[in-house]
Amino acid sequence: MKNDDNGLRGKIAKLNPFGKEPLVTLVIITIFIFLFIFIVYPLYKILIISVTDSNGKLSFEAIGSVLANKYYLQSLMNSLGLALAVSVISLFVGYIFAYAITRVDMPFKPFFKMMATLPIISPPFVLSLSMIMLFGRNGLITNKLFGLENVNIYGFNSLLVVQVLSFFPIAYLTLSGILEAIDPSVEDAALNLGAQRGRIFRTVTLPLSFPGIASALLLVMVQSLQDFSNPMVLGGNFHTLVVQAYVEIIGMYDMKKGAVISIMLLLPTLAAFLLQKYWVSGKSYVTVTGKPSYERPKLNNPVIKWSAFALCSLFTAVIMLFYGTVIYGSFIKIWGVNNQFTLENYKYIFTLGSAPVKNTLKLAAYATPVGGLLSMIIAFLVVRKQFIGRKAMEFVSLLAFAIPGTVIGIGYILSFNQKPLLLTGTGLILVMAFIFRNMPVGIESGTATLKQIDRSIEEASTNLGASSFLTFRKITLPLIKSAFFSGLVYAFVRAMTAVSAVILLISPRWNLVTVSILAQVENLRLGVAAAYVIILIIMMMVAIGIMDALVKRLVKKKETA
Amino acid sequence: MSQTKQKNTQNEYNGNNVTLTELKKVFTKHDKSGELIAVNKVSLEFESSKLTTLLGPSGCGKTTILRMIAGFEQVTSGDISVGGKSIVDTAPNKRDLSMVFQSYALFPHMDIFENIAYGLRVKKLPENEIKERTNKVIKLMQLDGMEKRYPNQISGGQQQRIALARAIVIEPKVLLFDEPLSNLDAKLREYMRDEIRKLQLRLGITSIYVTHDQNEAMAISDKVVIMNQGNIEQYGSPQEIYYHPRNKFVANFMGKANFINGTIQGKESNGVFVKVGTYSVKVNNPGWYDPKQGEDVTLVIRPEAVKFSGNSEGLAGKIIRATFLGSIAEYDIDILGNSVCVQVYNPQLNNIYEAGTEVSLLLDPDCIRILPAKSGEGNEI
Numbered sequence: 028m029k030n031d032d033n034g035l036r037g038k039i040a041k042l043n044p045f046g047k048e049p050l051v052t053l054v055i056i057t058i059f060i061f062l063f064i065f066i067v068y069p070l071y072k073i074l075i076i077s078v079t080d081s082n083g084k085l086s087f088e089a090i091g092s093v094l095a096n097k098y099y100l101q102s103l104m105n106s107l108g109l110a111l112a113v114s115v116i117s118l119f120v121g122y123i124f125a126y127a128i129t130r131v132d133m134p135f136k137p138f139f140k141m142m143a144t145l146p147i148i149s150p151p152f153v154l155s156l157s158m159i160m161l162f163g164r165n166g167l168i169t170n171k172l173f174g175l176e177n178v179n180i181y182g183f184n185s186l187l188v189v190q191v192l193s194f195f196p197i198a199y200l201t202l203s204g205i206l207e208a209i210d211p212s213v214e215d216a217a218l219n220l221g222a223q224r225g226r227i228f229r230t231v232t233l234p235l236s237f238p239g240i241a242s243a244l245l246l247v248m249v250q251s252l253q254d255f256s257n258p259m260v261l262g263g264n265f266h267t268l269v270v271q272a273y274v275e276i277i278g279m280y281d282m283k284k285g286a287v288i289s290i291m292l293l294l295p296t297l298a299a300f301l302l303q304k305y306w307v308s309g310k311s312y313v314t315v316t317g318k319p320s321y322e323r324p325k326l327n328n329p330v331i332k333w334s335a336f337a338l339c340s341l342f343t344a345v346i347m348l349f350y351g352t353v354i355y356g357s358f359i360k361i362w363g364v365n366n367q368f369t370l371e372n373y374k375y376i377f378t379l380g381s382a383p384v385k386n387t388l389k390l391a392a393y394a395t396p397v398g399g400l401l402s403m404i405i406a407f408l409v410v411r412k413q414f415i416g417r418k419a420m421e422f423v424s425l426l427a428f429a430i431p432g433t434v435i436g437i438g439y440i441l442s443f444n445q446k447p448l449l450l451t452g453t454g455l456i457l458v459m460a461f462i463f464r465n466m467p468v469g470i471e472s473g474t475a476t477l478k479q480i481d482r483s484i485e486e487a488s489t490n491l492g493a494s495s496f497l498t499f500r501k502i503t504l505p506l507i508k509s510a511f512f513s514g515l516v517y518a519f520v521r522a523m524t525a526v527s528a529v530i531l532l533i534s535p536r537w538n539l540v541t542v543s544i545l546a547q548v549e550n551l552r553l554g555v556a557a558a559y560v561i562i563l564i565i566m567m568m569v570a571i572g573i574m575d576a577l578v579k580r581l582v583k584k585k586e587t588a
Numbered sequence: 589m590s591q592t593k594q595k596n597t598q599n600e601y602n603g604n605n606v607t608l609t610e611l612k613k614v615f616t617k618h619d620k621s622g623e624l625i626a627v628n629k630v631s632l633e634f635e636s637s638k639l640t641t642l643l644g645p646s647g648c649g650k651t652t653i654l655r656m657i658a659g660f661e662q663v664t665s666g667d668i669s670v671g672g673k674s675i676v677d678t679a680p681n682k683r684d685l686s687m688v689f690q691s692y693a694l695f696p697h698m699d700i701f702e703n704i705a706y707g708l709r710v711k712k713l714p715e716n717e718i719k720e721r722t723n724k725v726i727k728l729m730q731l732d733g734m735e736k737r738y739p740n741q742i743s744g745g746q747q748q749r750i751a752l753a754r755a756i757v758i759e760p761k762v763l764l765f766d767e768p769l770s771n772l773d774a775k776l777r778e779y780m781r782d783e784i785r786k787l788q789l790r791l792g793i794t795s796i797y798v799t800h801d802q803n804e805a806m807a808i809s810d811k812v813v814i815m816n817q818g819n820i821e822q823y824g825s826p827q828e829i830y831y832h833p834r835n836k837f838v839a840n841f842m843g844k845a846n847f848i849n850g851t852i853q854g855k856e857s858n859g860v861f862v863k864v865g866t867y868s869v870k871v872n873n874p875g876w877y878d879p880k881q882g883e884d885v886t887l888v889i890r891p892e893a894v895k896f897s898g899n900s901e902g903l904a905g906k907i908i909r910a911t912f913l914g915s916i917a918e919y920d921i922d923i924l925g926n927s928v929c930v931q932v933y934n935p936q937l938n939n940i941y942e943a944g945t946e947v948s949l950l951l952d953p954d955c956i957r958i959l960p961a962k963s964g965e966g967n968e969i
Binding site for chain 1 (some may be wrong): 658659660661680681682684685686687689690691693694695696697706707710711754758
């Protein structure tokens with residue numbers, strides 16, 4: 028082998044700090060250090076503490092005691108059962124929406140599209156809150172409409188409803204992507220060969236969307252398993268692992284048990300994530316041949332059209348009912364008791380309760396641009412550069428998607444409670460949690476976009492004398508600006524709405540709005556909680572608008588410069 | 589629809605002529621700013637057992653016509669019939685017309701055998717008949733041994749053949765081809781073109797073939813329909829269209845053509861004399877148009893029908909550009925402000941001229957057609 032550039036020697040030459048591009052190497056090393064400290068190390072700490080005793084000796088006592096306890100095993104079964112039920116139902120709802128929107132000539136499509144994605148950017152607690160407002164003891168429907176007394180809405184059924192409403196958009200987005208990507212002529216070919224609509228669906232459309240179905244199931248499962256806010260509010264006697272871990276740490280101060288439980292939680296989410304990433308996504312049939320040659324003809328059979336419309340309308344109506352209830356509730360004195368109109372809830376937030384709002388905004392404002400840019404840089408490095416540990420960098424940075432927030436929270440407490448990395452109680456620990464938890468979506472969309480952009484565009488820039496950095500700033504970043512923007516939006520929304528990780532990391536100085544909402548719900552001050560939620564939604568919408576304008580301006584400036 | 593299926597003989601395909609009557613298709617523009625007439629009251633008959641090509645530039649309405657025949661597009665007005673029976677109200681899956689798609693549209697999740705057998709399974713034929721007929725077509729298309737492979741494991745040419753096999757195995761009344769060769773490289777395209785033609789002649793299935801490639805159209809067709817902006821410009825055999833174009837658009841679209849303006853000088857029993865500058869051109873067979881004495885006309889002549897005189901006789905001009913293409917040498921010659929293209933075959937036997945040379949041209953009196961001077965680039969609507 029002559030001059031083997033891909034061999035070990037070539038790789039070492041590329042990693043050499045005194046190599047061709049020392050700055051790139053430096054960036055790579057820095058990113059690795061941060062990924063190690065803020066993702067790998069906390070997981071390692073959790074693992075260590077669960078297999079040692081209080082003297083640091085190897086011991087399986089903690090694991091043994093958790094496994095011997097039927098109560099925890101029941102929680103595991105609860106979590107898994109709920110996740111399974113939620114993912115199957117979400118899949119059905121998501122498939123109906125995706126099919127109707129991509130295949131059927133249905134009126135009001137843009138509206139349905141919006142409603143089907145709304146729950147993704149909405150704060151936690153919204154749906155649980157309105158669940159209580161609608162179906163609780165003083166519920167609008169249960170009590171006012173049907174006159175029922177002492178209704179118990181806490182438990183599996185309510186969680187099922189609320190989680191399906193929260194997570195079906197993930198299924199919808201995954202499936203609509205797949206359904207859209209199927210070449211329309213493949214379905215036309217089946218029609219042309221004599222197949223009926225039903226048969227085309229059964230023999231062509233459905234089998235071609237199997238990879239999407241599997242993806243959707245697994246992604247929703249991960250989300251359901253990780254969910255903290257809904258089971259916390261609505262779980263009642265139906266205990267899930269996430270809440271269990273939280274109770275162990277905050278209620279019992281038992282770090283060891285918390286750690287063991289979080290590993291029990293991590294294993295299934297990690298398995299689902301790995302299955303999705305490395306097995307299902309390799310099975311895709313999409314774009315085997317040619318280009319999609321024309322716009323897909325939409326089904327206009329009246330039966331299909333109007334039943335799709337009816338189903339979508341029904342779900343949309345439920346979503347609107349839930350959101351409408353929260354808006355209404357934010358203007359009510361005491362829900363179910365004194366239904367007078369009031370602005371007091373808002374007044375309270377703007378006076379006494381404004382600190383958490385400001386904190387949240389401030390920390391999210393720090394974390395978002397850093398995280399957004401970092402995810403684009405990682406995407407760029409992973410797709411375009413060759414270096415030792417490239418796969419590892421991609422894997423570790425995407426791993427955060429599969430790690431439940433609770434696990435991150437516990438890991439951070441264990442890792443950063445002593446010098447030299449004493450971060451507990453600071454705002455920085457929250458910022459770091461935001462950055463490293465919220466990167467994966469930006470990285471995913473960045474890599475997907477980059478892979479579609481011809482490499483030679485960047486090579487042309489290098490060829491004309493630009494360094495890797497200049498090329499990234501002048502060529503790559505403008506080309507992937509939509510991915511950059513969606514990464515930013517996602518990072519921001521997640522930072523503003525995070526609960527599970529941050530609830531373990533907050534301090535009196537750094538209290539956050541989502542945690543305040545939880546406190547209000549627990550004290551049954553539903554009006555204030557609702558007002559917080561509304562303010563959070565408005566802030567997010569404004570911030571997304573600002574980010575949109577900024578990204579546009581940033582890129583435009585570079586184009587004219 | 590009560591026709592009983594006969595055996596697989598050529599007779600089965602007789603009487604499957606496709607007739608379009610005043611066929612019209614109007615699309616609403618995407619921004620709803622107005623309407624687009626894609627097909628403008630087209631009437632046409634595709635002859636039974638023949639291969640007819642719809643040829644035209646992109647956006648001329650050819651694919652829309654094909655998709656209306658297949659049933660993928662709704663007809664705005666007019667009628668389509670197969671063998672004298674209207675099919676516009678028949679569902680696309682009941683029309684018994686097989687289409688070969690531009691993207692092939694193979695089912696990526698089925699192996700080759702199942703792809704080809706799909707249409708037979710839809711018909712719920714007995715398993716042994718499905719096997720027998722599928723295997724027969726696999727043999728016919730020389731796809732033996734590939735039955736268990738999947739579409740993403742085979743080459744573009746093979747995918748094309750499977751698309752064709754899938755279309756013919758159900759023994760349709762009509763075969764529809766939607767630019768089937770456009771995704772293949774040049775060599776393979778010529779090869780598959782001949783394969784399709786051979787197969788069509790052998791099976792005698794009425795075929796409608798959409799393309800924008802004039803060479804493909806000439807090579808493969810019994811009849812060609814030249815389309816432009818939703819209208820038919822001309823219908824005829826490839827030779828009729830090449831040698832007797834109705835207007836400049838057709839002359840230009842099918843092959844290369846030279847247009848030289850002149851004035852009718854005299855009409856005699858054995859031809860027409862046209863004055864071009866100071867030179868008089870004799871035209872033996874002017875074509876469909878009968879010009880009047882003194883009328884301004886346009887002469888149409890193909891590049892291969894123009895010769896260098898080698899002396900001062902003929903139309904005087906100057907070579908602007910000389911291109912050597914191997915089998916031919918091509919010259920652009922300026923004659924009274926018109927650019928005239930001349931092709932000389934086997935140039936090594938002739939002089940190879942250079943740009944700037946003054947030459948004289950002879951136009952073969954049998955190869956010139958006369959069009960009215962106002963014959964536009966196409967029918968203006």
